Amino acid sequence: MIYEGKQKIWADYQKEIPEDHYFYVRSCIRQSFFPASEVTFLDITRNKLGKDIFETEHHTTCGGIAYHSDAIPQETAMTIIARQFALMKKYGYENYVCSCITSFGLYCETMETWREYPELQEKIADNLWKSCHLEFAKPKFLVHASDLIFKYRNQIAAKSKYKLVNVKTGEPLRVVEHIGCHYSKMFPSKGVGGAEYPYVLVGMVEAWGGQIIDYPERRHCCGFGFRQYMIQSNRGYSLSNTHKKFESMEPFKPDMIITNCPGCPYFLDRWQYVIAETEGKTYGENGHGIPVFTYEEVAGLVMGYDPWDLGLQTHQVGVEPLLDKMGIPYDPAKKYLGKNGKNIGEPEKPHCLK
Amino acid sequence: MVEFGFKLSPSSRINLDLRDKASFSKLVEIEPDALKCMACGSCTASCSAGIFEETSLRSALLGLQNGDKEKALKLLSHCMFCGKCTMVCPRGINTRHLILSINKIYQVR
Numbered sequence: 001m002i003y004e005g006k007q008k009i010w011a012d013y014q015k016e017i018p019e020d021h022y023f024y025v026r027s028c029i030r031q032s033f034f035p036a037s038e039v040t041f042l043d044i045t046r047n048k049l050g051k052d053i054f055e056t057e058h059h060t061t062c063g064g065i066a067y068h069s070d071a072i073p074q075e076t077a078m079t080i081i082a083r084q085f086a087l088m089k090k091y092g093y094e095n096y097v098c099s100c101i102t103s104f105g106l107y108c109e110t111m112e113t114w115r116e117y118p119e120l121q122e123k124i125a126d127n128l129w130k131s132c133h134l135e136f137a138k139p140k141f142l143v144h145a146s147d148l149i150f151k152y153r154n155q156i157a158a159k160s161k162y163k164l165v166n167v168k169t170g171e172p173l174r175v176v177e178h179i180g181c182h183y184s185k186m187f188p189s190k191g192v193g194g195a196e197y198p199y200v201l202v203g204m205v206e207a208w209g210g211q212i213i214d215y216p217e218r219r220h221c222c223g224f225g226f227r228q229y230m231i232q233s234n235r236g237y238s239l240s241n242t243h244k245k246f247e248s249m250e251p252f253k254p255d256m257i258i259t260n261c262p263g264c265p266y267f268l269d270r271w272q273y274v275i276a277e278t279e280g281k282t283y284g285e286n287g288h289g290i291p292v293f294t295y296e297e298v299a300g301l302v303m304g305y306d307p308w309d310l311g312l313q314t315h316q317v318g319v320e321p322l323l324d325k326m327g328i329p330y331d332p333a334k335k336y337l338g339k340n341g342k343n344i345g346e347p348e349k350p351h352c353l354k
Numbered sequence: 355m356v357e358f359g360f361k362l363s364p365s366s367r368i369n370l371d372l373r374d375k376a377s378f379s380k381l382v383e384i385e386p387d388a389l390k391c392m393a394c395g396s397c398t399a400s401c402s403a404g405i406f407e408e409t410s411l412r413s414a415l416l417g418l419q420n421g422d423k424e425k426a427l428k429l430l431s432h433c434m435f436c437g438k439c440t441m442v443c444p445r446g447i448n449t450r451h452l453i454l455s456i457n458k459i460y461q462v463r
Contacts, residue, residue, distance in 0.1 A: 240362050
């Protein structure tokens with residue numbers, strides 16, 4: 001194949017991401033699972049890179065969890081989403097960035113449905129006016145927050161204090177990247193690299209000095225799957241998915257995992273504890289697990305944020321071995337101190353997982 | 355160990371490298387009907403032994419082809435050779451004889 005041909009094909013896998021001026025919506029679950037990720041995103045983009053990212057306290061859930069759990073019909077979710085878009089227009093923005101992969105997938109699904117069925121779009125616009133007295137609008141550009149960090153990856157690298165490099169050996173850290181299923185598996189053209197070659201996290205890791213490792217179950221789901229997790233008796237399915245991934249990546253000895261979804265880092269992190277307690281197996285070095293991070297946390301680490309300000313103490317798998325590898329200083333005594341200096345409480349120590 | 359109320363599901367991974375190709379070829383040689391099975395499950399549904407112990411010729415044949423010999427032979431270990439499965443097989447397979455041949459080739463005592 002000639003080089004120009006390859007470039008042309010690869011161009012189909014690219015996504016247009018505007019440089020600036022975004023209306024930002026948060027995720028329902030990320031703020032409790034990984035409490036500092038969204039704050040870090042806003043701090044990096046607004047204060048470190050000088051971008052215009054606007055958020056309002058008036059936005060709500062996208063309805064994704066209820067929709068995917070069959071608790072609300074699609075039209076209800078669409079009306080909720082239409083309200084979010086209307087808020088964007090009300091505040092004078094036309095680029096929409098969301099923190100959550102589930103939301104991103106649902107926004108894509110909604111936009112595609114409206115494109116396919118204009119009469120349904122009319123109905124939703126009517127619902128929106130009747131219920132909220134807001135004017136219907138659609139974003140000009142819809143991106144996920146990881147798309148933006150991908151866009152700014154080189155600017156972040158230029159301002160970085162640390163690299164994804166083992167300071168003792170000088171070798172790049174071996175990184176597993178895990179993309180949320182709803183990022184590009186449903187609508188491949190909406191993600192950087194499509195569903196076949198998702199590049200959004202790979203680009204970040206490469207720009208920050210790390211080395212991506214490939215393994216057989218790389219594109220396998222983390223196992224969240226909504227109904228698989230929400231009913232306790234079904235959680236074995238969720239756990240088994242994660243177990244399959246860890247068994248597959250174990251021989252490649254990853255140093256860390258980076259993800260861009262709310263559910264994936266949670267389950268890849270917490271299920272390591274459950275696997276350790278039920279099977280007595282750990283996947284990291286010397287009885288540790290493999291630390292799992294959101295892309296904002298990794299960006300924060302390379303930019304020199306304090307690990308405890310990034311909320312890394314809320315992870316199940318201890319992050320200290322990775323911090324040592326990267327040469328990032330941290331104070332163990334401050335691990336469980338809140339922003340006000342008071343102890344936030346310490347979790348019980350697991351039996352198997354260090 | 356902590357009890358969570360759920361646990362890992364058994365792996366359904368198929369490793370074809372573990373397949374005993376020679377034995378299965380030998381089986382097909384003397385029992386060509388082994389490849390006729392369309393996995394309808396009539397044999398399993400009508401199995402007398404299956405009421406008491408997990409017994410399934412359909413799953414056993416799949417197991418032999420997918421490299422899970424141990425599981426496959428366990429699924430046939432309670433067969434009483436009553437022959438009811440032969441009577442219900444829509445493909446006309448002599449299932450009773452097939453099970454005997456499997457036991458012979460895979461050296462089940």
